[in-house]
Amino acid sequence: MSYDQIELPDVSALRVGIIGGTGPQGRGLAYRFARAGVRVLVGSRSTERGVQAAQELNALPGVAAQAEGGDNAFACEADVVVIAVPWEGHAATVAELAPLLTRGKVVVDCVNPLGFDKQGPFALPVPEGSAAEQAATLLPEARVCAAFHHVSAVLLADPEVERVDLDVLVLGDDREAAAQVQALAGRIAGMRGVFAGRLRNAGQVEALTANLIAVNKRYKVHAGIRVTDL
Amino acid sequence: MSYDQIELPDVSALRVGIIGGTGPQGRGLAYRFARAGVRVLVGSRSTERGVQAAQELNALPGVAAQAEGGDNAFACEADVVVIAVPWEGHAATVAELAPLLTRGKVVVDCVNPLGFDKQGPFALPVPEGSAAEQAATLLPEARVCAAFHHVSAVLLADPEVERVDLDVLVLGDDREAAAQVQALAGRIAGMRGVFAGRLRNAGQVEALTANLIAVNKRYKVHAGIRVTDL
Numbered sequence: 001m002s003y004d005q006i007e008l009p010d011v012s013a014l015r016v017g018i019i020g021g022t023g024p025q026g027r028g029l030a031y032r033f034a035r036a037g038v039r040v041l042v043g044s045r046s047t048e049r050g051v052q053a054a055q056e057l058n059a060l061p062g063v064a065a066q067a068e069g070g071d072n073a074f075a076c077e078a079d080v081v082v083i084a085v086p087w088e089g090h091a092a093t094v095a096e097l098a099p100l101l102t103r104g105k106v107v108v109d110c111v112n113p114l115g116f117d118k119q120g121p122f123a124l125p126v127p128e129g130s131a132a133e134q135a136a137t138l139l140p141e142a143r144v145c146a147a148f149h150h151v152s153a154v155l156l157a158d159p160e161v162e163r164v165d166l167d168v169l170v171l172g173d174d175r176e177a178a179a180q181v182q183a184l185a186g187r188i189a190g191m192r193g194v195f196a197g198r199l200r201n202a203g204q205v206e207a208l209t210a211n212l213i214a215v216n217k218r219y220k221v222h223a224g225i226r227v228t229d230l
Numbered sequence: 231m232s233y234d235q236i237e238l239p240d241v242s243a244l245r246v247g248i249i250g251g252t253g254p255q256g257r258g259l260a261y262r263f264a265r266a267g268v269r270v271l272v273g274s275r276s277t278e279r280g281v282q283a284a285q286e287l288n289a290l291p292g293v294a295a296q297a298e299g300g301d302n303a304f305a306c307e308a309d310v311v312v313i314a315v316p317w318e319g320h321a322a323t324v325a326e327l328a329p330l331l332t333r334g335k336v337v338v339d340c341v342n343p344l345g346f347d348k349q350g351p352f353a354l355p356v357p358e359g360s361a362a363e364q365a366a367t368l369l370p371e372a373r374v375c376a377a378f379h380h381v382s383a384v385l386l387a388d389p390e391v392e393r394v395d396l397d398v399l400v401l402g403d404d405r406e407a408a409a410q411v412q413a414l415a416g417r418i419a420g421m422r423g424v425f426a427g428r429l430r431n432a433g434q435v436e437a438l439t440a441n442l443i444a445v446n447k448r449y450k451v452h453a454g455i456r457v458t459d460l
Contacts, residue, residue, distance in 0.1 A: 195445070
């Protein structure tokens with residue numbers, strides 16, 4: 001068995017909502033999905049800023065599917081909902097949206113709980129083990145996955161970058177949901193969605209972002225990872 | 231700045247000792263170093279088994295520098311000492327060898343604190359944060375780095391595998407020591423040693439091995455990682 005032989009589901013009809021779609025990571029992901037022809041619902045705490053972010057996104061080069069904007073509740077109407085908020089507001093935002101993220105909704109957490117001091121970034125302890133597990137605790141009816149931790153917001157947002165060549169590690173306890181997220185990652189030019197374990201192993205994937213930031217600082221790059229032998 | 235422009239030190243004269251050189255990872259690393267022409271001191275709890283492991287290694291195809299075997303104390307005579315013991319015996323072994331690992335000795339911890347249950351591997355909590363930080367606590371005079379967590383013992387040990395194509399994430403608070411470890415990793419065909427942060431960010435690198443095991447199980451591969459954009 002190798003990667004190419006894994007059959008991933010057809011996700012061409014799925015809409016992707018972005019909670020925190022006006023932040024760097026959310027905005028960048030929204031742009032890449034829109035370039036890939038995915039219908040994106042850009043969410044923000046304020047409806048006005050969500051609408052504005054979608055308009056700005058639609059004006060960028062290469063957008064193949066017009067995004068729509070609204071508040072975070074609007075983004076929750078999508079088939080797959082990506083949580084891309086700062087760690088500081090993670091628990092509160094997820095708890096607030098919990099009534100909308102029910103009945104098997106696929107939720108993709110891509111939040112990295114990191115702290116920063118004069119020596120650089122470091123992993124913050126999370127009582128639930130990871131941001132993704134915190135989301136899963138707050139959203140017992142949703143199918144929570146973790147993915148898109150290591151994508152550089154700078155590369156995502158740069159219209160001149162045609163391909164973002166890296167693997168997206170996808171974690172989740174629901175294989176069907178994880179496969180959808182893998183397939184969505186695979187729609188973005190250059191990306192491959194690789195299943196990388198259960199949600200209980202999400203903490204180190206989130207925390208590895210601190211190491212990639214160290215790599216970026218040392219080598220002046222925008223590091224991601226590829227899985228070898230795959 | 232990019233990876234190729236980083237100047238790494240000349241490590242061609244350095245000897246590498248392997249604590250736990252009869253285990254799968256230690257034996258595999260010893261073989262790869264010997265193939266690369268690095269002088270290896272293979273250590274084991276028993277002198278006899280260390281000597282035997284070195285003899286077996288020297289009989290394998292492609293060995294460019296004959297390894298020597300002995301007990302773990304013998305391996306500590308090397309310039310760079312790799313700790314490749316099972317996590318269960320990590321603290322006891324390191325504490326026992328502490329009197330030999332002093333005065334700025336470069337120590338490379340490659341131990342992954344993992345547990346396994348019916349759902350597969352998971353990261354074990356480590357009071358010090360990581361195996362490497364545990365070693366650093368026990369070896370206050372040594373220059374402790376962390377590296378070689380994600381190398382597949384199967385690939386390392388297979389004489390028919392010419393190149394082990396992956397990046398070795400090297401962590402450490404002593405830049406000079408980390409650079410030596412990066413350079414040593416770079417001597418192994420296919421490998422590149424990438425500086426990936428301070429020792430306080432070693433825990434997630436160790437734990438990521440659980441994710442790579444999940445990848446291996448899912449796709450029937452021997453996964454490692456490459457850092458992109460580098």
